[in-house]
Amino acid sequence: MRELQQEIRALAREKKAIILAHNYQPPEIQDVADLTGDSLELSLKAAQTEAEVIVFCGVRFMAETAAIVCPDKLVVFPRPEAGCEMADMITVEDVEALKAKYPKAPVVTYVNSYVEIKAVSDICCTSANSINVVKSLAAKEIIFLPDMNLARYTQRFFPDKKIYFHEGFCPFHDVLTVEEVKKAKEAHPQAVFMAHPECRPEVIDLADAVRSTSGMLRFARESEAREFIVGTEVGLLYPLKKQNPDKEFYPASEKMLCKAMKIISLEDLKRALETLSPVVRVPEDIRKRAYRAVARMLEIPRS
Ligand code: SF4
Structure with a gap:
């Protein structure tokens, strides 16, 4: 494995x-990557580098x-x-239907969505800044998509606003139950429970800290606690x-x-670097519209 990783670095x-x-x-x-992090953080750092090619795992x-965000670079996506x-749970037609139903409500779209959905949105958000994004909008009614759990979590901070949401969810966060959390707390009574806002509301209610993946990494680093129950995708346990x-x-x-997060192998990565393919291509008119929604979010501080 080490030899393959060295070949990848050389390539x-x-x-x-x-x-x-x-x-x-x-x-x-x-371990073989130049940068690890959450998706937006990675793209923003990539935009600032001299690299001509981005290989996204x-x-x-x-x-x-x-x-x-990096239209001048070649973006290679191995699988x-x-x-x-x-x-996959939302279509452009779903967004148009919500807009027709709530014509005064701006559309806030979680970055965990495809480019066509971002292109018909007013502003994007991440799990780290959804509260600040909604705070930045004067509107009293908001359409939020595609994650209903992040929408419901964000709604908690705005008793004076109404957030209408699309009923999408992440199956690998929504699967966590109250019973499982209680069992983990019983097994590790000293541990702090960190939950991702993609978890169900009743799970969020049990959390000591609700954080995005980057937020969990920061929280674990800064916390005086020695043990943590991690309420997000299990891959985060490795960097933690x-x-x-x-x-x-x-x-x-x-x-x-x-499962989709575990598809790319070191062999795939090596092949992608050798051939500089497959490449992600986004039609320029859609890219520009999606960029507007992303750029508007970037003007708002993350917390
Ligand atoms: S964990 Fe997987 S399914 Fe869930 S939001 Fe992330 S990429 Fe999508």
């Missing part, structure tokens, strides 16, 4: 490529986001079939442990495993 240098890996990717992919909407089950070798991390549920 990346030769092709002037930067390898980006999402926090949920398998450990051997995270994640799922399709993430590679698309890199293509939206195009790696989709996102939540992003790597960054905090003296702390213990337990998955809230082994069922929180996104």
